[in-house]
Amino acid sequence: MAAPMVQALAAVGLALCGLLLWRWRGRVRPVGPGLVCVAVLGDLGRSPRMQYHALSLARHGRRVALLGFLHTKPHNDTLCNERIHIVPISELKVLQVGPKILQYIIKVIAQVLQLLYALMKIDHPSYILLQNPPGLPSIAVAWIVCLVRRSKLIIDWHNYGYTIMSLTHGTSHPIVNIAKWYEKIFGRLSDHNFCVTNAMKEDLQMNYNIKAITLYDKPAAFFKETPLELQHKLFMKLAKDYDSFKARTESAHPDVEKSAFTELDVRNGSLAHVKERPALLISSTSWTEDEDFSILLKALEDYEQYINDGVRIPSIICVITGKGPLKEHYNRLIDAMHFKHIQICTPWLEAEDYPLLLGSADLGVCLHKSSSGLDLPMKVVDMFGCCLPVCAIYFECLHELVKHDENGLIFRDSNELAEQLKMLFSEFPSIDGKLQLFRRNLQESKQLRWDESWDQTVLPLLSSN
The missing domain is CATH 3.40.50.2000 (Glycogen Phosphorylase B;)
Structure with missing residues (x-):
């Protein structure tokens, strides 16, 4: 029964297409600039x-x-x-x-x-x-x-x-x-x-x-490193809606404005990162089946255990941007994990705020695997435009973008990602660590822009x- 119905629908569709084309036949003009x-x-x-x-x-x-x-x-x-x-x-x-x-x-x-x-x-x-x-x-x-x-x-x-x-x-x-x-x-x-x-x-x-x-x-021209002043404004804006960006401790002086990462003395305009601030980890996703975020969650779980074992590495605020069909599923998994040293935030950002956040982050994580193995994740392109080092999951042609141990690291499973996070943040926020080496390599690479x-x-x- 389905076949005749499909044929009938197809015939109706083609007939309507023909009528529409006939309707506009007189509007045809020659090709030109x-x-x-x-x-x-x-x-x-x-x-x-x-x-x-x-x-x-x-x-x-x-x-x-x-x-x-x-x-x-x-x-x-x-x-x-x-x-x-x-x-x-x-x-x-x-x-x-x-x-x-x-x-x-x-x-x-x-x-x-x-x-x-x-x-x-x-x-x-x-x-x-x-x-x-x-x-x-x-x-x-x-x-x-x-x-x-x-x-x-x-x-x-x-x-x-x-x-x-x-x-x-x-x-x-x-x-x-x-x-x-x-x-x-x-x-x-x-x-x-x-x-x-x-x-x-x-x-x-x-x-x-x-x-x-x-x-x-x-990357478009607006993907670039974010000056500290703009970072602070962004963090204070996001702190109004997301607890992860709020200051961990109250300011000792009413004229000092603090976020989780920055503090501004409004009396003299002095602006700096908070001492012993958390690392800002960011991942962008469409929350679909081709990105397995359980890999990231398992790696963060291992990282949390590493801190619980007494290793001195920074806490992490992990921001996962985007929206899609599996977002609520993963939000339920996140709520059930009860981290002490890691906070996970899943905001939907305005288009203008997204590059500012990338330019403020310490490390990006990409879980895009490519259904064909032939495309590259644009989220990594944007991160590199902001000189943000990346840990990316392996697939066949990823080497056309991510150069392992040069502008980031490539991992294959949650255990390997966890070890990379421990290594990259072991000297955080020192300017002599491998994380900063990757950033300098990106800064010096003179990347071609979209235009x-x-x-x-x-x-x-x-x-x-």
Whole structure:
């Protein structure tokens, strides 16, 4: 019974697509330098790379239609740029009845119509720059629109959608196999392709016959070390809502303003770190299945025991930022651990506060494993932009970003992470320890920023077309 229904729904969807295309047939104009549609079938606020694309295009005089969901507020630089027009789309909620595969097919057909309408409604774009994943159904829809409106399609490959789906459904599930076939076939229809690693570039060429240009994620200019004055303001702001940032002891003088990490004498403006302050550890996550935060919790548990055994190492305030489906699950685990020397805080930060916090931290931890083994964690890119050393869990192409024992450390399990934390904080906050060595290496590395990388990689392609 399901097959005839699916066929009928597909036929209706295609018929409506045809009607919409006929409706807009008269609006087709030749390709020329003008508007670029930067599109993602996801949350714009949590798609920093696509925001960076939009800002770079605007910086070079292009008008930009930035299309996606608006669950999370984008960065102010994006919102305030007069050349960037945000085109919000709504995330569709499908009625939870019938077989799941049927629900999924109905959702895809609805998204086809929604995207088609949104992409045909905007002014004629010279290019549609599309993020993948998610690519189902956005790649096919974008290609159809480009065909009708004589625009060019650029796909920015962040990962493979089918590998992310396989985390939930398993590698042999029909939907996963369909998604893999879909990406392979429709990905070849693009005019140009970018990807995030050389490993993905080689895989696209070998297995998909797609030629791509590697455009590494690079930190935006606002990811940098945070001056102590701004650190203090941030800590005092966060202390209003989160106990972890409040001072451990009351100030002896009413004119001294204290946080857990800093103290300001308002009489003379003297500002310094608190003596014997805790170490500030930060990790960023989308709280999904591809990041196992039990690894971090187990490592912190071992670290706590190390202190209980009498070893003189600092206490830790661990800040885990982000939101996602598993956040409440891990918050319950955290509440049950009853740490004495470790505090864990899971705030949701404003876009402008996140780089300030990274630039104030002592160490970052990354638990991103990559469903394909071919993408790199942008959170580490941002941390490196702030000259923040990182401990990152191993996966196949991580060496393209994290250089073990140079700008951070790579671990494989909770025991190895625990030993790294003990070692890195054993001389804290001495400027002679390995943690500070990693920071100096990052400071001296003269990292390429997003604008420079984009101008070298993307701008020539657009200029030649």
